[in-house]
Amino acid sequence: MKISQRAVQVQPSPTVGMAARAKQMIRQGLDVVSFAVGEPDFATPEHICQAAYQAMSAGHTKYTAASGIPELKEAIVARLRAEVGLDYDADQVCISNGGKHALTNIWQTLLDEGDEVIVFAPYWVSYPVQIQLCGGKPVVIETEASCGFQPDPEEVRSAVTPRTVAILINSPTNPTGAVFDQETLQEIASIAAENDLTIVSDEIYRNLVFNGRQHLSIAMLDEETKARTILVDGVSKSYAMTGWRIGWLIGPKDFVTKAGSIQSQQTSGPSSISQHAALAALTGPQDCVAAMRDEFEQRRDFFAEALRQLEGIQCNVPPAAFYLFPDISAHLGRSLAGKQIDTSLQLAEYLLEQGLISTVPGSAFGAEGFLRLSFACSVEDIERGVQRLKTALEI
């Protein structure tokens, strides 16, 4: 059967793929420790599940408005106002099937063929592919672990061309857990203003900032920056609701209306039941968010300390999210159990097959020489996994 060039070129998401492979091995009876998965291991809080049952009983089982139910839009803007002081109207929100879908809506609404988007590496795996699928060109700027993965503003300035339309930022960042500091955000905002660029700010990890620090959104800098920014957020990471598939974009009304038109033709509104569950998440008690964040913070400290004991692994302690992103380049070029290991992919394959530990290679995030280790798993799993890493790397 004919397959389009677009489809021929696309590869499956390596994060989704690695997590699925670990799950399959576990189903086959293998005792795999999974550091691959990028989703909270906690159950969705009970009051949120109850709201979904009630939504079904109350007959909320039909199509909703294509861009989502008004109550949820109101709840989204109210929470943002209460938490970070950002003021939006409900009609500046389009609710989609997860943050991933909100992002694809953004690229479809924003990009014409050949438009360039500045993306910082290490980047979340799906960014470049999504941009390419919408006819755009990702222009990748690398950031260094030694600088806490903050981009160099001069490099950003020189990457701007007449085809540049947007800068994509993701703070807190997947896969590094980095948080862009105020100065960095200010520089990015200035470059965007100088060149009349849109800022797309994926803030899906904004509730997982540690050490009592507050999240800083680029839209909080000033009104002009806010007016050129499109925010992406969702319930997946904050409320352990990955499977419910609710995310959203917030931005200028004309842009959001067009994104809603695209969504109305392509997918219609997201699940009515999930929208009611998300409404309960945003309007109900918020202590579950803090409790999960505290638990992640303890795991981070435990994991980072345990990794520090291993030879040839260097790891920043991430200020946010639930990933460690250690530099494992000292292990590349080695032969382990008769296998030549020259790339992070080969190391990840080796660790899975020989060590029964699933990880995601840095190359998937545009950063060779690193591995992503998720700590969205129990402390017992972290202990067992680090012990296995030690054994697998000490051969």
Ligand code: PMP
């Ligand atoms: N952005 C980033 C950086 C992510 O890690 C994820 C997780 N998959 C998403 C967006 C989208 O999450 P979801 O589609 O589950 O809302």
Ligand code: GLU
């Ligand atoms: N964001 C998660 C991850 O990076 C979930 C999988 C995905 O959608 O990429 O692992």
